[in-house]
Amino acid sequence: YQRRVHGHHKQQQQHQPKNNPISPPVTKGPIKLEVGPNTVRSIGSMDQAESVIMMKYDNETKGWCETQARVIVSPFPFQEGNLRVAFHCLDVTISNSPQHFVAKMAKDPKEDVSIYYLDVQMQSLAKVYAEKFNARNPPKKVYFVEASIMKMINRPGQPIMAVEPYLHGKYVKHTNNNGWIEKADRNTPQAFSHFTYCYSKGQLMVVDIQGVDDYYTDPQLHSIDGKGWGLGNLGKLGMLRFFETHRCNAVCQHLQLPPHQPKSMDQGT
Numbered sequence: 001y002q003r004r005v006h007g008h009h010k011q012q013q014q015h016q017p018k019n020n021p022i023s024p025p026v027t028k029g030p031i032k033l034e035v036g037p038n039t040v041r042s043i044g045s046m047d048q049a050e051s052v053i054m055m056k057y058d059n060e061t062k063g064w065c066e067t068q069a070r071v072i073v074s075p076f077p078f079q080e081g082n083l084r085v086a087f088h089c090l091d092v093t094i095s096n097s098p099q100h101f102v103a104k105m106a107k108d109p110k111e112d113v114s115i116y117y118l119d120v121q122m123q124s125l126a127k128v129y130a131e132k133f134n135a136r137n138p139p140k141k142v143y144f145v146e147a148s149i150m151k152m153i154n155r156p157g158q159p160i161m162a163v164e165p166y167l168h169g170k171y172v173k174h175t176n177n178n179g180w181i182e183k184a185d186r187n188t189p190q191a192f193s194h195f196t197y198c199y200s201k202g203q204l205m206v207v208d209i210q211g212v213d214d215y216y217t218d219p220q221l222h223s224i225d226g227k228g229w230g231l232g233n234l235g236k237l238g239m240l241r242f243f244e245t246h247r248c249n250a251v252c253q254h255l256q257l258p259p260h261q262p263k264s265m266d267q268g269t
Contacts, residue, residue, distance in 0.1 A: 007040050033088055033100055036076075036168070043074045043088050046095075054163070055149040059119075059124040067095045071150070072105055074159075083107060089163060100166040103150060105159065116149050116162050119218070123147040123164075126206045126219040130197045134197075136255050140188045140269045142214045169212035176250065177208045177220040179234050179241030188214060188269050191243060191251035198257055207237050208232070 032040045054067045070093045077085040088101040106115075127144040134141040150163045173188035174182045181190070189209040196206040208220035221228075222242075226235025234241065247261040251269060 004079055008049055011124050031090065033090065034168075035078070035088065035166070041074075041078070041088060043071045043090055046072070046092065048072050049092050050152065050154050055151065056146065057120050059121075059128055069150075071101075071103075078202045080107075083111075084162075087161075088166070089161075101163050103161040103163050105161045109159075113160055115230065116160055118213060119162060120147045120149055121220050122219055124262055125204075125215065125221065126216070129199065129206055130192070130216075133192055133195050133255075138188065138191070138213055138251055138254060140251075142192055142216060144216050144219065145211075147217070167215055167217070168211040171210070171212055173208075173210040175207055175209045175242075177222070177234060177238055179245045181245050186233040186269065187249040187251045189216075190246055191249060191255060191257070194222075194246060194248070194252055194257050194260070195255055197239065197242075202239075205242060207238065207242060227262060 030042050030045055032042050035041050049070045049071045049072050052069050052071050054069050056065050056067070057063075057067060069091055072090045072092060074088040077087050079086040083236065084104045084106055086101045087105070089101040091099040091101060124143055124147070127146070130142045130144050145164045145167065147162060147164045152159050152161065172182065172184075174186060175193065193205055193207050193209060196204060203224050205222045206219050207222060208218065209216055210219075211217050220230075220232040222233055222235060223229060224235055224236055224237035224239070226237075243260060248259045252259070
């Protein structure tokens with residue numbers, strides 16, 4: 001079933017190519033997932049599938065849409081950060097075309113759940129900016145994967161997890177929210193952040209660009225007044241830190257962005 005929350009939900013069309021290929025149909029016995037070159041991990045079996053509520057944010061209507069699903073979540077995390085742990089997750093609602101996701105849960109059980117919702121909203125807005133960026137026909141297009149919130153309705157306390165498609169390939173952090181740039185200093189991630197500042201007329205900037213190729217996730221937003229968007233929003237200072245290290249490149253030039261410390265003889269993406 002599907003339930004609309006806080007306004008009308010408009011079904012979103014999928015415009016981006018898939019980095020997340022469909023997994024093989026689910027069968028009886030242990031289920032194994034390909035998680036990298038020549039790397040396969042067991043996630044569990046169909047009898048471990050559980051009912052959940054998936055919540056997606058519609059940036060156009062500013063509303064949340066709830067959909068029931070069946071998933072299998074690995075009992076063991078495959079990655080651990082400072083604040084969250086990540087689990088392989090398989091959506092088996094449609095058993096002949098299961099989808100591979102990453103489910104993240106806070107290490108601190110007392111973490112404010114509003115942070116999950118804010119992260120999804122940030123990623124949804126970054127996705128809108130990516131569509132505007134792509135409309136300018138840059139040398140390489142960028143995509144933000146669709147993030148959701150998953151409520152584990154059959155578990156004690158009904159905990160929630162952040163969920164997004166599993167990205168296959170080498171994960172790279174290109175920038176952070178404080179002016180840091182990855183050593184390779186690729187042009188597209190930098191140009192995208194510059195574009196968001198210009199497109200919003202200096203009101204917002206999408207930073208902390210990271211992901212696989214140009215499929216991005218977990219962005220941070222700076223707002224000129226420093227309000228909203230969590231503790232990572234450094235406001236005007238964060239924007240200034242970006243421009244302290246940013247050097248306009250061939251992609252910035254292609255987009256006709258106002259030049260800022262341009263690179264010399266630059267043609268990369």
